[in-house]
Every structure is written in structure tokens, then in C-alpha cells.
Amino acid sequence: MNLSTPLTRPSLHEELVTRLRQAIVEGALEPDAKVPERELCENLGVSRTPLREALKVLANEGLVVLQSNRGARISKVTMEELEDAFPVIAVLEGLAGELACASATDKEISHIVARHHDMFRYYEAGDRSAYFQANRDIHAALMAAARNPVLAQHYAMLSSRVERARLLANVSDSRWAEAVEEHREIVKAVEARDGPRLSALLRAHLNNKLAALKKALT
Amino acid sequence: MNLSTPLTRPSLHEELVTRLRQAIVEGALEPDAKVPERELCENLGVSRTPLREALKVLANEGLVVLQSNRGARISKVTMEELEDAFPVIAVLEGLAGELACASATDKEISHIVARHHDMFRYYEAGDRSAYFQANRDIHAALMAAARNPVLAQHYAMLSSRVERARLLANVSDSRWAEAVEEHREIVKAVEARDGPRLSALLRAHLNNKLAALKKALT
DNA sequence: TCTTTTCATTTTGTATTCATAATTCAAGAT
DNA sequence: ATCTTGAATTATGAATACAAAATGAAAAGA
Numbered sequence: 001m002n003l004s005t006p007l008t009r010p011s012l013h014e015e016l017v018t019r020l021r022q023a024i025v026e027g028a029l030e031p032d033a034k035v036p037e038r039e040l041c042e043n044l045g046v047s048r049t050p051l052r053e054a055l056k057v058l059a060n061e062g063l064v065v066l067q068s069n070r071g072a073r074i075s076k077v078t079m080e081e082l083e084d085a086f087p088v089i090a091v092l093e094g095l096a097g098e099l100a101c102a103s104a105t106d107k108e109i110s111h112i113v114a115r116h117h118d119m120f121r122y123y124e125a126g127d128r129s130a131y132f133q134a135n136r137d138i139h140a141a142l143m144a145a146a147r148n149p150v151l152a153q154h155y156a157m158l159s160s161r162v163e164r165a166r167l168l169a170n171v172s173d174s175r176w177a178e179a180v181e182e183h184r185e186i187v188k189a190v191e192a193r194d195g196p197r198l199s200a201l202l203r204a205h206l207n208n209k210l211a212a213l214k215k216a217l218t
Numbered sequence: 219m220n221l222s223t224p225l226t227r228p229s230l231h232e233e234l235v236t237r238l239r240q241a242i243v244e245g246a247l248e249p250d251a252k253v254p255e256r257e258l259c260e261n262l263g264v265s266r267t268p269l270r271e272a273l274k275v276l277a278n279e280g281l282v283v284l285q286s287n288r289g290a291r292i293s294k295v296t297m298e299e300l301e302d303a304f305p306v307i308a309v310l311e312g313l314a315g316e317l318a319c320a321s322a323t324d325k326e327i328s329h330i331v332a333r334h335h336d337m338f339r340y341y342e343a344g345d346r347s348a349y350f351q352a353n354r355d356i357h358a359a360l361m362a363a364a365r366n367p368v369l370a371q372h373y374a375m376l377s378s379r380v381e382r383a384r385l386l387a388n389v390s391d392s393r394w395a396e397a398v399e400e401h402r403e404i405v406k407a408v409e410a411r412d413g414p415r416l417s418a419l420l421r422a423h424l425n426n427k428l429a430a431l432k433k434a435l436t
Numbered sequence: 437t438c439t440t441t442t443c444a445t446t447t448t449g450t451a452t453t454c455a456t457a458a459t460t461c462a463a464g465a466t
Numbered sequence: 467a468t469c470t471t472g473a474a475t476t477a478t479g480a481a482t483a484c485a486a487a488a489t490g491a492a493a494a495g496a
Contacts, residue, residue: 008286012480013274037447047481049267052449053274056231060275062371068229069448069487084368087317091309099305150302150379153280154372161368229449255477265451270479287457287478 012046016054019044024063024074025160027167035064035072062161077164082213085162090206092155093139094199096146101195104145109190112141116187123180132166138183142190169216175208182208230264234272237262242281242292243378245385253282253290280379295382300431303380308424310373311357312417314364319413322363327408330359334405341398350384356401360408387434393426400426 020040023029041051055072058064065075100108119134143152171179182205189198238258241247253273259266273290276282283293318326337352361370389397400423407416 011284011286017278048448049480049482053271056271056275057278060235060278062368066229068227070489071448081368084366087313087366088310088369088372091313092306095305095309148302148305150280150299150376151306154306154376158368158372231449266478267450267452288459289478 012050013053013057016044016046016050017057020054020058021061021063021160024058025163027164029074031074031076031164033074035074037071061157075161077161077168079214079217082162082165082210085158086206086210086213089155089158089162090203092151092158093142093206094203096143096148096151096155097189097198097202098195099146099148099151100142101190101193101198103147104193108141108145109193112138112145112190113187115141116183116190119183120180123176135183165213165217169213171212171216175212175215178208178212179205230268231271231275234262234264234268235275238272238276239279239281239378242276243381245382247292249292249294249382251292253292255289279375293379295379295386297432297435300380300383300428303376304424304428304431307373307376307380308421310369310376311360311424312421314361314366314369314373315407315416315420316413317364317366317369318360319408319411319416321365322411326359326363327411330356330363330408331405333359334401334408337401338398341394353401383431383435387431389430389434393430393433396426396430397423 020029029035035055037048037051041048044051055064055066059066059072063075064072066072104112115134115138119131119138122128122131122134143155146152182201186198186201186205189201238247247253255266255269259269262269273282273284277284277290281293282290284290322330333352333356337349337356340346340349340352361373364370400419404416404419404423407419
């Protein structure tokens, strides 16, 4: 049992940030909807103070828009935002790939590889939701292996803003096949610990993802 | 005159975020110091509520650390943080360079070039503070020319975390000379609108800056 | 009928209050 | 003397209160 870490109860506003962020990303709080302050307070059993603190934080992250004297709205997912965010995510993932090749443990590498094989099986089985889960795991594992908390923080922020687009547009089967092919190259680069190549592949992968989203959303 | 944007008085917490961030970056609020909540409230003439909202936002940005039931402290500038942040800033500036080459107006390009010439003059004159100001302007102008608000937002956040290091370590004259040389190459790439080259130069410039900081801080 | 105006209601931003946890400091124990 | 102990004080987190602004609905005017 760990007796060295000073035990610290998370404050209400922190929990609220986490839960609201999740609700927004999952679409439980819909884009452009007004944030029902009173209702949330009642449901969550907290007063307005910590809830409003959480909203300020989420506004700073771009998930919520504050309108003076008119409360908060869930921010919309616009094409412009996606077009701005994806290139940034791309270079961050690219960097993560480089760093991961340099600092990942062998165990981490083999975990990423294993998750890839899972993912390929889900693709064969046509199980989209398991595929997406595996895909998220892979990107998260890569990010963790990069050993750079600052990078991870900004990546997480951007991901949360962009994740919601998945709810708006189902990618085509042909794009799915393409993405899988790209991942076959990616996993090869991971196994070879080829940082520059992995970086380039990830950047290209993200840019293709954006192009596919664009097509699906117009 | 702009008549489309609905005029909106900034809320107290927003103003506080701005002012506190500035105070932290400029060193008026020193790293590791406790945030004097009561004192700030009195000086700024606001109640605790908006101040605490601002602190939550700054904590989310990493400029402040919240300790449960023990208030807030200004976060320390650690070598680990700089080592994590600089590579991220480097890829963001690299991306900004690429994008700027593609989307900057001729006027923006010539402004960046002009500011470079100013900066070189300040270097000749040995005027460090004017040099730094011009340097900041150049990076800001480049970022603006990239036309990507998401990129700009994350760049600003990271810059604020890292700016403070400048107060801790004066770079050597030899590094200054080096940096100027690097900028001579950078401005050439800007004039030529050579995106890939500018991107590579900026990334290298940032990595060298980190190395210089490392040396100066040990 | 369709606007415009008025006024009650609700919502919002900020201030204030309150309960609890941390800190301080003096008194007693070692 | 130094180290504990515990009550008094202060600071903090969260709830509540309050004033100002926005919203909505009914009444007055076109």
C-alpha cells in the first residue's frame, strides 16, 4: 500500500471538468446547446460555484463558449475548426512518434503492436466500435510512450475538441480500408523504431483523416 | 468599423486571467510563491469568486498549481518542463512557418522582413530588450500570418509557460550571435516563401534555444 | 393582424456567508 | 533546552444571497 503520496480528495470543480468534458465529447451535451446550469447543479448535487468554475476551464479549452450575461453554450464543431485543429494534431502526433521511438520500452512497443493486431482483427470482423476503441488505445499508448506530459496535455485538449466530429460523420468503408493500410505501415515503423518515418506516416495519416472527414461532412 | 461582432464587455474573470497571466509571465508573481488571494482581491477590487475562477483557468494552463485546502501557488519553471515544452513549441512554430508561407499576404511577409531588419540593428547596438521585443513580434507576426487560431492558441499557452525562463537565465553573447545568424536564414526562407525550409529552420532554432537555456541554467 | 411596449419572471455575474481544513502559537511534557 | 499537544486564528472550498441583465408574455398601439 502506498503511504508516500499525500492523499488528496479531488475538488468538485476538477471532477466537474472531467465529467462535463466527457459528456461533451460523447455528445451527451450537444453542440450549440445552452448549458443548463440549474439542471446540472441539481442532477450533480453541487452548487453553482464549482460548476461555473468548471465552465470557465472548459471555455478556455474551447469546448464551451461563454456569452456575457447569457450563460454558456456547448461550442459547435465547425469545419473551420477541424481544418485548423487537424494539422496541429498531426504535428503533435508526429512528434510523439519520434519521441516514442526514442524512449519507449520494448514492452510498450510490443503492446502497441499487439493492439494493432487486435485492431486489424476488428476490421476484418467489421466491428467499428471495437476498432475505434483499439485505435484510440494505440494513439494513447504512443503518446504515453513519448514520455512528454506537456505534449500529452495539448494533444488531449485538441483531441477532445475534434473527437466530436466522429459523431457527425461516419467514414466510408473505402476510407476505413485506407486507414487500415496506413496503420499497417505505421506499425511497421513502430516495430523498427524508425522515428522519422513513423512521424511522417502519422502526419500523413492525420491529414488523410481530415480529408475523409471533409468529404463525409459535405 | 466593425458592426457585426456583438459588443461584449469582458467579464471580471477574463480580465483577471489576462492580468494574472501577464503578471506571472513577467515575474511579478514569482514561481513557487503562494497566490495572495485576499491581497489580490483587495488590490484589484474584486471579490474572491472571479479571482478563483481565473485561478482555475490558469491552473488548467499550467501557470498555477492548486493544492486542495491550501490555495494556489505559482508553478515553478523546471528544466523538465522546458525540455518537454520546447520540442512541442518547435513543431508548432514549424507548422506556423509552413502555413504562413502558404497564406501570408505580401504585406505580412514584408512586415516580418522589416522587423527582422530592426532586430538586426538592435543586435548591432547591443540593445537586448529591444531585440527581445522585435523577436517576439516576429514570432507573433509569423503565427498571425499562419491564419490558424487553434495553432495560435496552443502556441500562446506554451509560450507563456516558457517565457519565464528568460528571467532566470541570460543567454550568452555567443549564443546571441548564433541566434542572429539563424534568423538571417529564417528571414531568407520567409522572403522566398519556402515553407519546408522555414519549418526546418524554425524547429532547429527552437531546439538550439533550448540547448542554450540548458547550458545557462546549470 | 402585426408591431411595439411594458412589466413580471428567470437567468446570470458577482459578492457574501458558512462550514471545514490548515496553520499558528502558547502551554505542557520530555 | 526541544519536542508535542491542542485551542485560537486564519484561509479555503463550496453554498447561498443579491443586484443587474436578459427573456418572455401580455397589453397597447398601428
